[in-house]
Amino acid sequence: MSQSRQTISVQEAKRPFFVGIDLGGTSIKVGLVDDAGRTLRFLSVPTLVDRGAEDGAKRMGEAARQVIADAGLMLADVGRVGLGTPGTMDLAAGMLLQPVNLPSWKDFPIRDRVAHHAGLPLTYANDAGAAAYGEFWIGSGRGMHSMVILTLGTGVGGGIIIGDLSVDGEHGHGAECGHIIIDSHDDARLCGCGHRGHLEAYASATGVIKRTREALDAGGKSSLIARLAEGAELTPLLVGEQAEAGDAFSLEIVLETARYLGIGVVSLMHTIDPDGVVLGGAMTFGGADAPLGRRFLERVREEVRRRAMPVPAQKTSIEFAQLGGDAGYIGAAGLARIEFRRLQAAG
Numbered sequence: 490m491s492q493s494r495q496t497i498s499v500q501e502a503k504r505p506f507f508v509g510i511d512l513g514g515t516s517i518k519v520g521l522v523d524d525a526g527r528t529l530r531f532l533s534v535p536t537l538v539d540r541g542a543e544d545g546a547k548r549m550g551e552a553a554r555q556v557i558a559d560a561g562l563m564l565a566d567v568g569r570v571g572l573g574t575p576g577t578m579d580l581a582a583g584m585l586l587q588p589v590n591l592p593s594w595k596d597f598p599i600r601d602r603v604a605h606h607a608g609l610p611l612t613y614a615n616d617a618g619a620a621a622y623g624e625f626w627i628g629s630g631r632g633m634h635s636m637v638i639l640t641l642g643t644g645v646g647g648g649i650i651i652g653d654l655s656v657d658g659e660h661g662h663g664a665e666c667g668h669i670i671i672d673s674h675d676d677a678r679l680c681g682c683g684h685r686g687h688l689e690a691y692a693s694a695t696g697v698i699k700r701t702r703e704a705l706d707a708g709g710k711s712s713l714i715a716r717l718a719e720g721a722e723l724t725p726l727l728v729g730e731q732a733e734a735g736d737a738f739s740l741e742i743v744l745e746t747a748r749y750l751g752i753g754v755v756s757l758m759h760t761i762d763p764d765g766v767v768l769g770g771a772m773t774f775g776g777a778d779a780p781l782g783r784r785f786l787e788r789v790r791e792e793v794r795r796r797a798m799p800v801p802a803q804k805t806s807i808e809f810a811q812l813g814g815d816a817g818y819i820g821a822a823g824l825a826r827i828e829f830r831r832l833q834a835a836g
C-alpha cells in the first residue's frame with residue numbers, strides 16, 4: 490500500500506524542517522519533512538541488527554545528516570529529529586529495553602546515542618504511536634481533533650490521539666486496542682498475549698488464518714482447498730484473492746473479520762468518542778483501491794451502525810489509513826515538531 494512517495498523541493502517547503510526515523514527489524518526509514526509534514530528527501534537503509542545497537546545508532550545519525558545535506562540544507566535548518574522504535578522501551582529515560590525484533594540491542598540508551606551521531610536534539614517515541622501520529626497529522630486523521638487507529642497485521646496494534654497528545658498510559662500500556670475483550674466465554678479464542686477473547690485473536694492475520702483453518706477442517710467447501718493442495722501458503726492475502734475470485738467461503742471469512750472489528754470499534758467509540766477511526770496495516774484486503782477492501786470497510790461500518798449509540802454511529806468517520814509504511818517516519822518527525830514548538834513556547 491506504499492503509494493509512490495511525493496516529495497517537494499526546499500523552495501516549496503515550509504520551515505522549520507524535521508527528520509523522522511522509523512526503526513524496524515529489517516530496515517530503517519529516514520525522511521526529511523517540512524513544517525506541514527511533506528517529505529523533501531527519503532532514505533531507507535538496512536537495520537543490520539547483528540552489528541549491534543551502537544553501529545545502528547551511528548548509521549541512523551549519518552542517514553539523518555545525509556537527507557539534510559541532500560536537500561542542500563544545514564543542521565541549523567532542522568528543528569529536531571524524531572525517532573520511533575519498537576518496544577519494550579523506557580520513553581522517559583530514552584532507553585530501548587528488550588526489543589523483540591532487535592534482540593541484541595537491549596538496554597541501550599538509543600535516544601542520546603542517535604542524537605549524538607545526528608548532531609541534533611531528538612524526540613523518542615514508540616513506533617506504533619509515531620505511525621498513529623503520522624496518520625493523524627497528514628493522513629486520514631488530518632483535520633481531526635481525536636482519532637483511534639487500528640493497525641491490522643500479525644497482531645492488532647492500536648493508537649489513540651486526542652488533541653495532539655498520544656495516549657500512552659501511565660504504565661506504557663495505553664491504546665492497546667487489539668486487546669480489548671470482544672468475547673467473555675471461557676473457551677473464547679486465545680490471543681497472542683496469552684489471554685482469551687481479545688479482538689486481536691479474531692481480527693489479526695493470525696486470527697484470520699486460524700479461523701479459516703478451523704472452518705476448512707469443519708468441512709467448508711472452498712477454492713482455497715485446491716490452492717493449498719498446490720502448496721500455496723494460507724495467508725489473509727490468499728483468502729482475499731479467493732474471495733475476489735468469487736469464493737463464497739473466503740468472502741465470508743473476510744466479512745466476518747470485519748464484523749469482529751466493528752464490535753471492537755464500537756467499544757472504542759463508546760470509550761473515547763473520537764472524530765474518526767482509521768484502519769491501517771498490511772491486512773486491509775486491498776484497501777480503498779480494491780472492491781474487496783471497500784466491501785470489508787463497509788461491513789465494519791455496518792456493524793458499527795448496528796451496535797453504536799445513534800450520535801457516534803452517525804458522526805464518527807471510519808476510513809482506511811493513507812500513508813502506508815511512511816506513517817512511522819512522518820509521525821516521528823511530527824512528534825519532534827510538537828516538542829520543538831513546546832520548547833520554543835517555553836522559551
Ligand SMILES: [Zn+2]
Nearest residue numbers: 668680682687
Ligand atoms: Zn490480547
